[in-house]
Each structure stands twice: as C-alpha cells, then as structure tokens.
Amino acid sequence: MQNEMILAGFGGQGVLLIGKMLAYAGMKEGKEVSWLPSYGPEMRGGTCNCTVVVSDKPVGSPVVKSPNIMIALNRPSLDKFEPSVRPEGILLINSSLIDRKAERKDVDVLYVRANEVAIECGSPKAANMVALGALVGKTGMVGVESVKAAIAKTFEGKEKIIQLNYKALERGVAIGKGEAQ
Amino acid sequence: MAKLLMKGAEAIGEAAIAADCRLFFGYPITPQNEIPEYMSLRLPQVGGTFVQAESEVAASNMLYGAGGSGARVFTSSSSPGISLMMEALSYLAGAEVPVVIVNIMRAGPGLGGILPAQADYFQATKGGGHGDYRCIVLAPWSVQDAADLIMDAFDLADFYRNPVLMIGDALIAQMMEPVEIREGRKPCKPLAPKDWATTGNKGRKPNIINSLILDPEDLERHNRRLKAKFDSMERDEVRWASYNTDGDYDILIAAYGTPARVCLTAVNELKEKGVNVGLFRPITLWPFPYAPLREKAKKAKAVLTVELSTGQMVEDVRTAVCEDLPVHFYGRQGGILVTPDEVVEQVTALLGGARPKGARKGGKA
Numbered sequence: 241m242q243n244e245m246i247l248a249g250f251g252g253q254g255v256l257l258i259g260k261m262l263a264y265a266g267m268k269e270g271k272e273v274s275w276l277p278s279y280g281p282e283m284r285g286g287t288c289n290c291t292v293v294v295s296d297k298p299v300g301s302p303v304v305k306s307p308n309i310m311i312a313l314n315r316p317s318l319d320k321f322e323p324s325v326r327p328e329g330i331l332l333i334n335s336s337l338i339d340r341k342a343e344r345k346d347v348d349v350l351y352v353r354a355n356e357v358a359i360e361c362g363s364p365k366a367a368n369m370v371a372l373g374a375l376v377g378k379t380g381m382v383g384v385e386s387v388k389a390a391i392a393k394t395f396e397g398k399e400k401i402i403q404l405n406y407k408a409l410e411r412g413v414a415i416g417k418g419e420a421q
Numbered sequence: 422m423a424k425l426l427m428k429g430a431e432a433i434g435e436a437a438i439a440a441d442c443r444l445f446f447g448y449p450i451t452p453q454n455e456i457p458e459y460m461s462l463r464l465p466q467v468g469g470t471f472v473q474a475e476s477e478v479a480a481s482n483m484l485y486g487a488g489g490s491g492a493r494v495f496t497s498s499s500s501p502g503i504s505l506m507m508e509a510l511s512y513l514a515g516a517e518v519p520v521v522i523v524n525i526m527r528a529g530p531g532l533g534g535i536l537p538a539q540a541d542y543f544q545a546t547k548g549g550g551h552g553d554y555r556c557i558v559l560a561p562w563s564v565q566d567a568a569d570l571i572m573d574a575f576d577l578a579d580f581y582r583n584p585v586l587m588i589g590d591a592l593i594a595q596m597m598e599p600v601e602i603r604e605g606r607k608p609c610k611p612l613a614p615k616d617w618a619t620t621g622n623k624g625r626k627p628n629i630i631n632s633l634i635l636d637p638e639d640l641e642r643h644n645r646r647l648k649a650k651f652d653s654m655e656r657d658e659v660r661w662a663s664y665n666t667d668g669d670y671d672i673l674i675a676a677y678g679t680p681a682r683v684c685l686t687a688v689n690e691l692k693e694k695g696v697n698v699g700l701f702r703p704i705t706l707w708p709f710p711y712a713p714l715r716e717k718a719k720k721a722k723a724v725l726t727v728e729l730s731t732g733q734m735v736e737d738v739r740t741a742v743c744e745d746l747p748v749h750f751y752g753r754q755g756g757i758l759v760t761p762d763e764v765v766e767q768v769t770a771l772l773g774g775a776r777p778k779g780a781r782k783g784g785k786a
Binding site: 260272273274276280299301303305 | 424426451452535536591592595596597598599679682683685686689758760761762
C-alpha cells in the first residue's frame with residue numbers, strides 16, 4: 241500500500257508540521273517515507289504545501305502529481321489541488337475556513353470543522369492536529385500512538401502543549417472514524 | 422544508530438561531521454541554505470568552526486587554506502554560487518588540495534530560479550574551471566545516499582589529494598527521508614598521513630602548496646602526473662547502479678539523482694503492465710560509467726536519457742553506446758520535475774515506434 245498525500249493550507253497553519261509527523265509516524269512503524277515541502281518564493285500568509293509518501297516499498301518519486309489523499313486547510317488550497325486528487329481518493333476539507341463544498345463527485349470527501357474543534361480543545365492553533373487525527377482515524381495508515389510519539393518528540397518538554405495536541409488529535413480521530421462530527 | 426527523519430541538507434551536514442569534517446565556509450543561497458544553517462549550529466557543538474564568508478569567492482579560497490593545512494573542510498552552494506567558486510576549484514585541483522564541494526543545483530542559466538534542476542552537469546564533469554583537471558563527481562538520489570556519499574567524498578578527496586564534488590538537484594536537500602548516519606565507519610580508501618600539509622615547518626623542510634609553475638618542463642611534468650592520477654580515478658572509482666536489468670528489455674532508461682527515482686517509479690508501473698524497461702543510474706558522473714552502460718544497453722533497442730536539463734548527460738550516454746543504438750532524450754527545465762506519467766508516455770511511444778511528444782531523437786541534439 242502506498243499513500244501519496246498533499247497537505248496544503250496558509251503558511252502558519254502547520255501543514256508542513258503535520259506532514260512531518262505523518263512521515264515520522266510512518267518511519268517509526270518501519271514504513272518507507274518521504275516528506276517534501278513546497279519551497280518556492282513563499283511568504284507569510286501565502287499558501288504552502290507538502291507532499292508526503294508513506295509506503296510499504298521504497299519511495300520512488302517524492303513528487304506527486306495526483307495524490308490519493310489531499311488535506312485542504314484553506315480555500316485556495318482546495319481550489320488548487322481538488323482537481324488533482326485521484327478518483328476514489330480522499331479529500332479532507334477544513335469546513336471551518338472553506339465556504340464551499342467539494343466539486344468532485346468521484347472522491348471520498350470528509351468535512352472537518354478543524355478550527356472549531358481545536359478551539360473547543362483549547363487553542364485554534366491545533367486545527368492542523370484535528371485534521372491530522374481525522375485523516376489517521378479515517379485511513380488508519382499509521383497508528384494513533386505513532387502520531388502521538390511524533391507529537392511528544394516535536395514538543396519535547398512542553399507537557400501542556402503535548403496534552404492539548406493529543407486532545408485535538410483524538411477529537412480528529414473520532415471524526416475520521418465517523419464517531420463524532 | 423537508529424534511523425532519523427532528516428532533510429537531505431541536514432543529513433549532508435551531519436554525515437560530514439561523522440566523517441570528521443570540522444570546518445565549513447560558505448555563503449547563503451537558496452536552495453541549499455539549510456546546509457550552512459545546520460553547520461552553523463552543529464560545528465560549534467563539536468569543536469568545529471563555521472564561517473559565513475563575504476562571498477563564494479572568499480569561501481572557496483578559505484577552503485584552499487584550510488584544506489592545504491590538512492584539515493577536512495567542505496562548502497556547499499547552488500549553481501550561481503558554484504560558478505563563482507570555479508576559479509578556486511581550478512587552483513585546488515592544480516595545487517592538489519583535498520576539499521569537498523556540494524552543489525545543490527537550481528535552475529539556470531544566470532540567476533535562474535530556485536527550483537530543482539540538473540543543468541550544471543557540464544560544469545561539474547567537463548571542467549568549469551580552467552586548465553587540465555578533473556574532479557570525481559558524486560550524484561546521490563536519496564537522503565541516505567547523500568549522507569553515505571559525502572562521507573566517501575572526504576576519503577576520496579584525501580586519497581587523491583583532489584577536490585571532490587557532490588551534485589544534487591534541489592530535492593535532495595529539501596526532502597526529508599529516514600536516514601542512518603554511519604558513525605565510526607571505515608574510510609572507503611586507505612588514507613596516508615598528510616605529510617604534504619602546511620602545518621608549520623619546525624624540524625622539516627617547508628611544504629609548499631601552490632599552482633604556479635612557470636617552467637614549462639616542470640609544468641608539463643606536473644600535468645602528466647595529474648593526468649596519471651585522473652586515469653587512476655577513471656580506473657578505480659566508477660560507480661553506478663541498475664534496476665530491472667536481469668530480464669529482457671527493449672528500452673534502457675539512463676538517469677541520475679531524483680529523476681532516476683521518478684524513472685524507477687515509471688519502470689515499476691510499466692512492469693505491472695507487463696512492459697520490461699531497464700534503468701541505469703550513474704552514481705559517479707565523472708568518472709562516467711561508460712563501459713557498464715554500454716554493457717547494459719546491449720539488450721536494449723534504444724536508450725532514453727531523462728534529465729532536468731535540455732540534455733547534458735545524454736552526450737556521455739551517446740559516447741557510451743556509440744553507434745550501437747539510438748539514444749533519445751526527455752527533459753524538463755526551469756525547475757519543473759519530470760513525472761512518472763511523462764516517463765511512461767515516452768517509453769510507450771518509443772515502443773510503439775513513434776517519436777514521443779517533446780522528445781528528441783539520438784544523433785545531433
């Protein structure tokens with residue numbers, strides 16, 4: 241199984257970070273992974289994205305044109321990448337910030353109120369974790385514990401932040417599994 | 422040591438430190454800035470020294486001084502910055518100073534753009550600086566490969582007393598992958614003490630490191646000695662890899678760096694459709710693996726060279742296979758990466774006998 245993902249949003253929403261966490265979690269589970277940021281002339285507030293591949297076999301191209309999974313944390317990202325998602329792929333839309341529905345009928349669309357849920361967890365900054373949790377809950381491509389290990393490593397020594405992120409992640413997982421909205 | 426998730430740029434830095442390099446001189450340029458950034462953090466922690474020079478010209482001449490004193494030293498830059506280092510590279514080769522230079526290639530010519538390209542192949546393999554010199558040129562295709570090859574680069578530089586280049590398209594530096602830094606590994610060459618280094622001449626006659634030799638007889642002798650050294654590199658240091666070449670195949674793809682991975686994805690996709698295509702990947706771009714490529718091409722009816730340039734390595738591929746079979750070229754430029762779909766399309770068209778869209782046939786480019 242090879243998951244090829246594009247995660248996109250505004251600079252500052254933490255899409256590069258959740259991409260790294262996915263890659264780290266995959267590596268911890270002995271999978272082959274690659275993480276590639278968009279590194280063009282970026283600016284604060286502009287869109288940014290990363291490509292993550294998590295696979296059972298060595299990763300060939302680290303660049304992906306048609307991902308089977310796409311997370312859009314903002315509207316410009318959805319507009320840009322929605323057409324590229326592979327048929328029967330997964331499209332995760334942050335419905336807190338994106339004011340339209342998906343146009344594609346041939347993909348599995350998951351709407352996640354990432355910002356609202358993050359605020360309920362204690363900080364709007366954790367919206368990326370909600371989205372990450374929802375993806376992991378829906379696909380099970382990596383274990384929740386492996387993602388938690390990535391969170392613990394990233395925020396080492398900041399116990400409050402770790403717990404907040406765990407909470408946001410778990411809320412996301414429940415949404416991904418269809419157990420909550 | 423457990424695997425770490427690292428950017429290629431960081432892995433290059435960490436592997437250099439593991440290879441006992443304690444000096445880095447450089448000047449910032451995208452897309453390799455994470456290398457000096459990492460070295461500026463790590464070198465002071467291990468008793469080394471990081472200097473941000475005032476220019477690439479200065480950085481490359483600092484390499485000359487440090488390498489001449491026998492220290493392991495490296496710099497990194499990207500295409501336009503590497504061009505500024507070419508004068509020093511010639512001096513380094515002429516004076517036989519071992520150093521390592523990493524070029525994380527961006528799209529050119531001129532200032533070009535900051536996205537991945539492979540258009541510095543000619544510069545790296547065919548000179549770049551003036552005079553009769555050669556450098557071993559290593560081309561990694563993954564983060565692990567980059568970490569492994571830079572460690573070997575220091576050994577090769579010391580063994581031959583010659584600069585060694587490692588060139589990677591920008592993805593090699595920007596991408597994160599699991600990597601294991603081989604701490605405490607054995608050098609890839611037997612290394613003698615650097616009794617030629619300028620370390621202070623107390624108790625011995627002075628060592629002189631210089632590339633100015635005005636007497637023509639002396640200079641010709643020097644040139645011939647260097648040539649013998651370069652010949653031994655061609656004999657002993659050729660590295661390459663091939664994939665899916667055990668069975669029969671009509672097409673052999675030749676590619677290096679990240680595009681070789683893209684091609685491997687295409688090869689695997691074609692295999693699933695029952696089409697066998699071989700892949701040949703030069704790891705040393707100089708010395709180029711002419712003989713192994715010619716051997717692997719024997720089973721094929723055509724070779725397809727894929728590069729992020731308008732066609733540079735393809736000239737060496739043509740030299741390798743001579744007139745045996747046609748050599749086709751497919752490339753993207755400007756920082757755009759070749760996709761697996763494009764490679765599949767090229768191969769499919771070649772197998773169908775039609776010339777694929779955007780491809781150039783063998784012979785004169």
